[in-house]
Amino acid sequence: MEELKRSVAREALKFIEDDMIVGLGTGSTTAYFIEYLGKLIMEEELEDVYGVPTSYQARLLALENGVPVVGLDEVDAIDIAVDGADEVDPHLNLIKGRGAALTMEKIIEYRAGTFLVLVDESKLVERLGQKVPVPIEVIPAAWRAIAEEIEVFNATAELRMASKKDGPVVTDNGNFILDARFHRIDDPLDLEIELNNIPGVVENGIFADIADIVLVGTREGVKRLER
Numbered sequence: 001m002e003e004l005k006r007s008v009a010r011e012a013l014k015f016i017e018d019d020m021i022v023g024l025g026t027g028s029t030t031a032y033f034i035e036y037l038g039k040l041i042m043e044e045e046l047e048d049v050y051g052v053p054t055s056y057q058a059r060l061l062a063l064e065n066g067v068p069v070v071g072l073d074e075v076d077a078i079d080i081a082v083d084g085a086d087e088v089d090p091h092l093n094l095i096k097g098r099g100a101a102l103t104m105e106k107i108i109e110y111r112a113g114t115f116l117v118l119v120d121e122s123k124l125v126e127r128l129g130q131k132v133p134v135p136i137e138v139i140p141a142a143w144r145a146i147a148e149e150i151e152v153f154n155a156t157a158e159l160r161m162a163s164k165k166d167g168p169v170v171t172d173n174g175n176f177i178l179d180a181r182f183h184r185i186d187d188p189l190d191l192e193i194e195l196n197n198i199p200g201v202v203e204n205g206i207f208a209d210i211a212d213i214v215l216v217g218t219r220e221g222v223k224r225l226e227r
């Protein structure tokens with residue numbers, strides 16, 4: 001599995017050119033991409049490439065690997081954003097947010113000229129929600145109220161708990177995460193919009209109609225899916 005992640009991360013480098021501003025995603029697959037990108041920059045095979053991190057994780061990895069970073073508010077445009085995903089459906093709609101970085105990820109990936117997604121074949125599903133819940137970033141004081149609202153969608157929501165800290169996961173933005181399991185997601189775009197209409201929801205992990213290209217690591221090689 002790690003080799004599949006590495007292979008898509010290597011393939012993603014082919015999309016990066018001199019003078020690009022690159023959105024840096026979060027997670028284990030993108031971590032390989034950031035590492036390889038840093039190597040090319042250090043070896044001067046790429047020049048004037050800057051990364052816009054989607055999380056503290058991405059920022060730390062970029063600094064560690066020699067990728068110069070800039071903030072979203074310092075750039076006029078993002079040429080390409082590269083990130084992983086937890087599920088990809090046949091229309092290239094995604095669920096993201098296992099790493100709790102979904103809000104900055106969506107802001108940066110929405111702004112990017114091209115949004116390139118890196119996954120291994122285990123992430124492909126027929127319908128979103130088949131394997132993983134939909135993460136929802138919420139204002140802490142509103143978590144219970146929002147969990148109740150979500151039941152209206154024939155779903156259950158659970159507050160995500162931390163593993164190396166007592167109590168709930170706190171996102172890079174200081175919020176909580178609810179993991180919502182829906183009985184069936186028929187229209188991802190509609191659900192994405194509806195969830196964001198609940199007061200107190202900051203953002204949710206459905207990324208409908210935003211991915212441009214998905215590179216899938218398979219045992220037979222890297223496959224490219226395009227919308």
Ligand SMILES: O=C(CO)[C@H](O)[C@H](O)COP(=O)(O)O
Pocket residue numbers: 025026027028029030083084085086095096097098099100101102105
């Ligand atoms: O959405 C994310 C973080 O918020 C990640 O991109 C997603 O969870 C995929 O991670 P990995 O490449 O480790 O499987």
